[in-house]
Amino acid sequence: MSLNIVNLVGRTGTDPEIRYFDSGSVKCRLTLAVNRIRRRDEGPDWFELEIWGKTAEIAANYTKKGSLIGVQGSLKIDTWSDRNTGVNRSKPIIRVDRLDLLGSKRDNEGYNSDNDEF
Template sequence: MNQNTKIKQNMSSYNQCTFVGNLTADPELRKIGDKATPVLDGSLAVNRVYKDKEGRKVEDVDFIPFTSFGKAAEILAKYLRKGDSVLLSGEMRQDKWEDKESGQKRSQLKLRVENFTLLNNKRD
């Protein structure tokens, strides 16, 4: 058994994502639960540039919804505004709910922020 086989056996699953992008809107801070835990929701635009089959440059964007909790949520709410650059990392989680109007089941992948780095933001 080589070293790579050992790693594969010990890592049955791994969920860690890192994105660098710009906020699509001001993030929204709210409080939940009896302890009024701060929760921040936002969306990050992450640009991709690649060449198509004909060799032409193509620019595309992915929108990554994210959530942060506690002190991190408060810090991000204080310092981030629409258009700001940020590095966010954490786990991708699948939120599930039932649509109130149609009764249909819905889901959305969302980044649960564990770490962040503010990039070129100039606010106090």
């Protein structure tokens, strides 16, 4: 048996970046800042989110930097070869299957995007 499930609640660190492909697919990219319960003084953990399809369009239309969201998905590792050095690189990405919009419109309007604290 194998299990790859990630559940996170936090605030978006960027405005959504949405891409439409010729195939009709839609992809949205966001970053998510998640505070640790017992280690708030260390700052948030940052995660890159990858969202596809109708959920991607919802994220693009209803979130912005500072929005409070919950996500459920799976962890994937992107790998590539650095163009300049040829060194193999990798980064973890959360492939989102479910997106919950947790904050109200009023919460998002009150967020100061010039302040990076969440």
